[in-house]
Amino acid sequence: MNQSSDWNPPVRRTGAAREPDRRGAEPSSLADILERVLDKGIVIAGDIQINLLDIELLTIKIRLLVASVDRAKEMGIDWWEHDPSLSSGARDVLEENERLRRRVGELEDGRGARREDDDHEDHGVEREDER
């Protein structure tokens, strides 16, 4: 509704929520609906038990599922924190430069987040780009 001049908030990406909420219309954001039907509403122990723990686990699973790309991005942003090569040594700086160059290339390709995620998943936190 309102936005500052220099950015486009909040950008609705394709494929996630169906459509943005419309004032006065039936709210249709999946996130809004899940938030309410899974986490709110009155809880009665019915005869068929899907216990609350299951539901909580479920919402966690959903978050993990849909958050994987963003989580990867976070990991990509923070990769340097876990990198022992940053602690000392000229050789490590060279490696760092190499890594940074690679990282910039990935970012320019628009695939940085995904790649970093793969790296972490496959190899843990180590220097995988020695050549």
Add this chain to the structure above:
Amino acid sequence: MNGSLATWLYAVTAVPEDGTPPRELTGVADEPVRLVEAAGLAAVVGSVPLEDFGEDALRDHLEDLEWLERTARAHHRVINGAARHGQVIPLRFATLYHDDDRVRAMLQERRDDFTATLRRVAGRTEWGVKGYVDPRSFLPDPDEPTDAGESPGTAYLLRRRAQRQDQETAHLRATERAEEVHASLAALAVATAAHPPQDTALAAYEGWMVLNNSYLVPDALGAEFTALVTDLGERYPAITLEVSGPWPPYSFTAPPNRVEEAQPEETPS
């Protein structure tokens, strides 16, 4: 027939004066929605096949995000539809009974609670308000670079540390503004509920969600409330406000042990 069906509950409401069920609604299994009445209350229910909604089947289905979306929307649609006929108490997703008699017994048993809750939310509507910010709008002014004399690696590390601190400062500032927005909105509400920020991928937004609250607003103030959201959006141009609703009172029908959740403490990256 009952051997293969269970009763899915959507909502509890007062028995409608005209006694007609919400005939136009279909539920989570495309089943017709009907009313089960007892104790002056009516449960909005549907009969669903156990092969899809039994304990094991349900657990499997819940892993399937498409199924979940479809079914959660259907659950909500029925609650929302029923709410057009009178105030409802929405029931948590996947509340299932073996048959209607069990539902009647439950209504009898909990009559006082339901009645009190319906009275509490009567003539009131839930509105959701979310606030998004671009973190860059709240960043401190950039400091002079302090790279002099440091090795490239150390300078980089220091720079990243400074950036992280700036992010925390930005988050604090944004949260403070969001609190001001919340205080203004709360003045029109009889109750408020704070929700955690939504997942960025699921809700499809960028930046930070610094406000995600529900407000229980008297029906007579609904227009004023939404107009206030617009006004606040203009008063706080760095926060993008989004209103959703009107909702059935999902966030305000739980027993009053509601914990007021704090704003997010972690700093999103």
